Amino acid sequence: MDLSKILTPGMKGVFYGRHSTHKQTMETQRRSAYDLAEKYQCTIVEEILDEGVSSRKKDREGYKRLIAAAYEKKFDFVIIYSHSRIARIPEEHDLIRATMHILDIPIIESETESLYDFGDTIFRAIKDGVAKYELDKIRINTKNAIETLAKNGRWTGGRAPFGYQYTSKKEGGTEKFDIVEAEIELVKKVFELL
Template sequence: MKTAAIYTRKSVYSSRGESIENQIKMCKKYLIQQNINEFLIYEDEGFSGKNFNRPNFKKMLKDAKEKKFNILICYRLDRVSRNIAGFSSLIEDLDRNDISFISVSEQFDTSKPMGRAMMYIASVFAQLERETIAERVRDNMLELARSGRWLGGRTPTGFKSTSLTVFDEYLNERKIFKLSPLEYELDIVKLIFDIYLDKKSLSKVSQYLKAKGIKTKMDNDFSKCTLMGILTNIVYVKADVAIFNFLHESNIETIGNPDGIHGMLSYNKRNGKNGPYRKTNDWICAVAKHEGIISSETWINVQNLLKCNRK
């Protein structure tokens, strides 16, 4: 009697798109039509298809080597992988263990020559789609960076978010946001930079601020983590040629006119809102609409000192 492994994946937790439950339902329906009634189910929700670094996918591979199933089935090819090389490697692993692969949506069955050929063609288009989406996301990010606008979220110490009404190329009214200064908080930021250069220690800066009764905008003491976030935030630096050169040394793309007056904003630093940091060559730093308060010389000195202290 044959046993099938049903693999399902959804890249984000959302009620939209093909739910895990629906993928399982469609796979079971197909298998029952083929008189296969023994199932093992592997679910990965919240994981990308660009690589195989998914907990239940890894478990499935382990079970495949232990020959716990004869067929691997998914609702659609890109639920397994959007990467051609990775997908080809998977099929080779399945072949070595005499496991067939079936995609319900595309009607691929690797036990048949035509199914195998069509599967590889589809995997090429799956990767092309992923790369096209990534390129489109970056193009959109570049466009946002050119505007120097604040994209939302918790505002940095020293600023509040202010809306502006603008008109696009079709004369449609749109609302964008910029950072506006909070002078009292910006004075604290300047003090933090000065004290750190003097004491060369985050702990000592924290102790100094606590002794002076200086609190965060949330009325908390300044922790080392909070201080690090302030000292490394490019929002405070005055954009000039020196800071552009400093960023270029880390392969960070810069946009805008380095006039020595305006501050900067960073874009595309993380995968998602709170995901891991991307490589620096994916980052974009743009001259923003607000004015900077820290000279490039001071900001760069602080970055070098922080780097030295981390060693």
């Protein structure tokens, strides 16, 4: 599709980005969005981000802000990196597509320089289904990994309990928990007060 029929010089857009964990960054998505806007001589006037937020979460703050700003007509278009950044569940894809279609605000995927719309129904259904499959696969793989770690007596992640510090093999040591003396002293004082 020729995006020059949709993005004309001087248009104002918003970049919506999302990633699932705090170990990820927004840089690839952001750079791709800004490059696309520059290519068509448009301006990104705002970034609306859901950082460290799973697409399974129904109550995403950035997503809600995006919809509210769209209703207020604060921008002419939205750039997302790929369809999986905005939603993973087919019904959510349909809802955002319908909402933006009614508001006459196109959503552009910068990764493929394509329009995120209803387009070819069969192609979109397959693409949306694959996004849902990827979400389910990530959830199952994560669950299986945690179960395997637990069965082998290994730490499953998260924050170490207060009074302890976890050292992984990656950090140049053996995998273990070390006592943090200052924190342990506080714990002891709390128990003495009971």
